[in-house]
Amino acid sequence: MFSLVVSATNWSLTREEPFRFVGLANFAQLFGDKEFWQYFINTGYLMLGMPIAIAGSLCLALLLSQKLRGVVIYRTMFYLPSFTSGVALLILWKALYNPQFGPINAALGPIFQWFGGQAPEWLLSTKNLLGLHAEDIRLVWAQFGLGARDAMIFMGIWISIGGSNMLLYLAGLSNIPQELFEAAQIDGAGPWATFRHVTWPQLAPTTFFILVMSFIGGLQGGFESARVLTAGGPAGTTTTLAYYIYTKAFEEFQIGYASAVSWVLFIIIAVVTLLNWKFGSRETNDA
């Protein structure tokens, strides 16, 4: 609540001018701020990996919920990325994405060359799979390719696929009454039909919860990776709203403006969550 008050002031750490209330000026400035919109799009783009990560978690959970030997070992291995504290993991990925000596390009390089292309420069490149322009909000063909934002997405999927989402799905699966599967088997349903008509609807609450949490996390995310991996670059392409708030508040000392950005972000999150909630509970009721 304190920050809501702050967002209506010109508070700046360096006390460059007397503290005063500027009303909604910070918010007005924000909507004309081209950078804000660019970083908003960045945040959205980085969330594109979310559905893949969630689907991946579900697949993993389905595979792991079978009575297989060594499930404990698999589970631990998939959960491994979630253990490692942020900084070390990010330094690790920086090395993996090294365009010349990184293992990723060492493996992919020949494939790209075979197609007559060049291996991607990952964290150094402003390119992306949608062809977003580096500065303006429009698409250009020259920007099509793999760049820093895509690198962030792949890393995000890798980190989250076996993490808590997988555990949530495993828990959800173990809570499905066994009778339902037996009934499906008696009806002669194949694996896909069983999944479609039994597993998926039964998992709806879990999926819904994961979706809400991922949305919240995604909209607030990208701070640590931007700070450690790219400093928000190249050319601001990996700056998310969270990182923008941080730079505004702690590097450029415009705490009032930063608070205004955070409140807009909060409202976006709240709206998305409420929509989810409405849509999600209808889904759950249908099931």
Next chain:
Amino acid sequence: MKETTATTSGRSGEWWFRKGRFGVSHLALCLLALTTLTPFLWMVLASFKHVSEIEGNLNPFPKVWHPENYAQVFKQIHFARYYFNSIFVAAWVTVLQTLTSAMAAFAFARLRWPRRDQVFKLYLFTLMVPGVVTMIPNYTLMVKLGLLDSYIGLIVPASFSAFGTFLLRQFMMGIPRALDEAAAIDGATHWRTFWDVILPLARPGLVTLAIFTFMGTYGSFFWPLVLIKSDALRTLPIGMLYFDSVYGKQTNLIMAASVMNITPLIILFVSTQKFLVKGIQLGAVKG
């Protein structure tokens, strides 16, 4: 799970079918595990390399093994002290957060009071406020209370969690109401019902929350970074930054420190993961 029902089947065709499916599952899991594991192998191998071998080199194995890197970590920084601090702070936060969340969850799940569910929704909204937003007021508060650079400043703000309350509330909702009604008939107070009936039954949920909390606090980066000043109070993620300063990037030592950093977490995860899956019961999100 569903396969267990069919093991009695005597027809060899079906047996082979199942065996084959297990084989495919194993293959898929192994491949996926490989992708999560490779970066970690790289990390472990890099922790044994000389610093000059890490860059500009495609060979994953060290030319000469340098186990003394691990000793160097202890020699160059107070690693043991940071280790202790991390575990100490994380343990305190875990115990406190589990307890406060359980109490709050009990109030939301079991007690009846006016506008309970509305308050709960409001409570959930605090999850959506971006972390960067609350950090500034939190920090100012710590300064005012004189808790800058202290254990208490690290522990207390982290001891309350909306996520934990949510997780446990969902779990407690799943506990049959008849049990505490019986306790009430026996004349038990709310307090006794909480300690003697609900908590023991909510054990898997408590363990799950405890593990999530422990891991989250153990790896937390930003709050200790801004709050802690003195060397003796630093936690591992902050202490490790020493190896990644502007003047000296000792990537091999970062990797060695990270390997040691995640070891306790792996042990914790393997030993408690049985509870983890049982502990998550989301049910319907609606009140």
Next chain:
Amino acid sequence: MKWVFAGAFVLLCLLAIPAYRGSHDPVTAGKTRIVWISDDNPVRKGQIELFNKTHPSIELKIDPTNAGMEKVIVQSLAGVGPDLFDCYNPFQLSAYVRAGIAADITDDMLKAGVDVGKIIWPAVKVTCVRDERAYGFPCNAACDAVWFNKKLFEEARIPYPDHQMTWDELIALAKRLTVREADGRAKQFGLLCDWWQWQSFIAMWGGSIFSADGSQCVVDSPEAIAAVQFLHDLIYVHKVMPSPADEASATQGGWGSGTISFFSGDKGAMAFGGRWWLCTLRMSKDLRSGVMPAPFGPGGVYRGYGRSTLVSANSKNRAAALEFMKYLAGPDYNQLLNDQGDALAPVPAYCQGERFLHNPEYPQETDNQVWADAMAKGVPDQVSPYVNGNLANRILTKQLDLVKNDQKTAADALRSAAKRINEEIAKGRAMAAAAGVAGRAGTAEKTGGRP
């Protein structure tokens, strides 16, 4: 369950005893401790040891982890700040002064016979002196020259450079010294330069980021555009310098920046850099290097830069902190710094004579005069009081990233940057004007005698 929690609490309380016992770092009896926030460059250790040896009643401790402007400001305002902290550029100085956490030490230093503004290299004055008031003392001063790798020159059968070249000559030489493999990947570069040096090139070309009074961003001047375009062409037209992708492959580990490790690893024949590289280069025992003056740009000057240490206004040990300032101005420190090779001593008087030119410990370093000559041609950075330096920097970095990645011409990028920064300046000036009015209104109110 009750007992589990009770047990956990008892255990944790027991653990708290060693935790608290170990958490205080006792000050040696009878000594005053002062804390200095600086980076943890290994040479800092020697500088601190010497100070503590010559000042037995003071215990100077370095704190590398709380660096960063926002932390220094917030902690100082909260009363837990350091006694001394570093300042890297005029923008930081103005921020510290305006936040009220940098102490004015002009008079104290004059009493000790030190006129800060007069005895230091003029190019680094802006990092500790503002409006003729001193808030600290420089730790070092740097201007860049061109390093060359003697071994690679010998392998290419090219004589060592022995005079100040023009850029055309240098590029021709760099082309001869660039070695590529069959697939086009460079094995060795003719010239290395950190991209952040673009500021040096703008200064060398006679341009500047801000106008002299700071009222305007002039980074779109023809001089500045030509300078950045030149830097771009070194990578993409002359192909003698590493591209961003080449450069990234050198930053995974080791000491110093990627460019220094490239140079010390025999992957670059020449490199544009400062004397402070010595701290790192000396660690490569096999490297034989020489120094020549950098070619002049059209401006005929070099960019001077350096680091100052300021005294905190909230320091409880001001006398001890002032002792450190005097130490920085004195012969012990200046000679030590020159010996250590962390750029040049802040006081030019110590950058001459036999003691400076020939360090007996490093007889192979015979080019020290080059550094002192370059420093004499140093010009300081310009800042604007109306725009936050970090903000201006972020805008510039964003545009220059695009140039570096060959996506925008220097002219386009610098024009957009200048436009954005000038918008911010206009905003800053409007606010300053409004604040001025509000300030006057405030005093009028007070003199009006309201309760």
